[in-house]
Amino acid sequence: MTSVATTTGPGRPDTGRPGPRRPRWARLLGRQPLGILFAAPYAVFLVTVFAYPLFLAVWISFHDYFFAAPGAQVERPFVGFDNYAAVLSDPEVRQSFVNVAVFLVINVRLTVVLALVLATALNSVVHGRTFLRVSYYVPYVTASVALVAVWLFLFGQNGMVNEVLGPLAPNPSWLVNSTLAMPVIAIFVTWKQLGFFILLYLAALQGISKELYDAAAVDGASRWRSFLSVTVPGVRPATVLVVILATITGANLFTEPYLLTNGGGPDGASSSPVFVMYQKGIEQGNPDVASAIGVILVICVLLVSLVNKRLLERE
């Protein structure tokens, strides 16, 4: 759109556009330069808390960086890939990446299936919509910290879940069991975020034309059949979005390992890359190593998202 202003510059043939020639400032700043003023605070904000930190993260990861008093002049030599080598050979970091992979395998699939099924069901009912919508969205609007408190109570050693299961209760209990801790976190996050993804699917469902369902019904398709052959392909773009957003949410995992499993326990079995970044970068004062973890994590998220997008769009 910004190119509009340049089409009627001097020396060019008139393109037939009505109105007088644009003055020089309009070619330079656009037709409504006031827009620059309106957008300036947001642009400055994006540069200071997004663009510059993004650059800084990469820069720090290639230097021997440490915290110093504000204003102090210190030497921070370039160290090439040293921080990356340290990160990749660290078993704690590797463990956290494996953990988040386990998390994503459970969380993303569960999220896509449950959100689509529930959104389809919600879309087909007439009564009690408000109650149902509120029920499914309410964990999404509530603080993780508050919800973790209840889950600690429910899934604790003597919690209600174990009371109900009786002799079937896992030993060691859920949150201190190295096999079960990560799946419990994955289910917690699925439950907490599901409302948002149901909302996305509900929006996508409005875009499928009723004729497709009618045609499927004429062909004698069952409800299940028409779900598979009309609904699922119809919401595919939304599925791509849901998978990518769920992957990003998963890569951000921090509060749950910190509080629910008491610092990524047992023995790092539920630690996440962001949790390790916090430990190494801020607790132990190695922001350079932590930044390298962050850069690797972003690259992994981008790769996983790209692969998922390709796979989903090919099917």
Added chain:
Amino acid sequence: MTATESMTRTEATRPEAVGPSRGSRGLGSVASYVVLFLGALLFLFPFYYMVIGSLQREADTTVAGAVPSGDLTLNNYAQINQRVDLLGSLVNSGIFTGGVLLGTVVFGILAGYALARLHFRGRGTLFAVMLLVQIVPFQLLIIPIYVLIVRSYGLADTHLGMILPFAINSTAVFVFRQFFLQLPEDLFAAARIDGAGELRILWSVALPLVKPALLTAVLLTFIGPWNEFLWPFLVTKDTELQPLAVTLANYMSNVAGRAANPYGAILAGAVVLAAPAVALFVAFQKHFTASELGSGVKG
């Protein structure tokens, strides 16, 4: 006008818009209701348990403990209030959230309007960066932002340092832009011919038409800082400045052992933290619909 009115219509007004034809209803519909209501109970149970647990004198984890007995007490609320500065934490949460809302409403609307309705150099770039922000998550930038805000600007233990990284919510800017974009161009052309300035057009023509979008975006923006844990946890070491999510988390991991009924006290704190967001959401839930946000998502 018609554009926004049609958008504010809730899904309920067009229940038959999609879905299988009438012939296959009946049994399938009953199954939908059963699945949906059972699911809803499963989703709500932890909230019910949070409230019940916060009112019990002694923690009772048996199934019977989930049924309210006569012996309910507000003692746990007094307990948590004694251990942590509940009111002070709520005020901090309020300042943090209020600051973000103010920044988002004032600068976000200006940016959204400019991106949707004004032609200026750099608009395409700004829009692209705004989209990029949605993909690169904040947590991955915590180290450099921590370095900048805490070490370079010396804003540790200040409300400003807490607010700054969240000051303008990009999703809200995106929603604002989508709504301004959907207004008819004639409206703006007419106002400009009448000699109205852009600020005046925004204030008295465009804004009144996008009020529902404003509410949706404010609601979305509210839950961000109110529920945020990691950033205020990193930036505040001074307990007098910590918002409630951080205060409660610290209580959970450090001092809970000392209270008579630690779970009761924790759950009481959880209720206080959850209540404002849940209450706001329930009050304005009709604005939180697929059609309202959908127009933002489908872009």
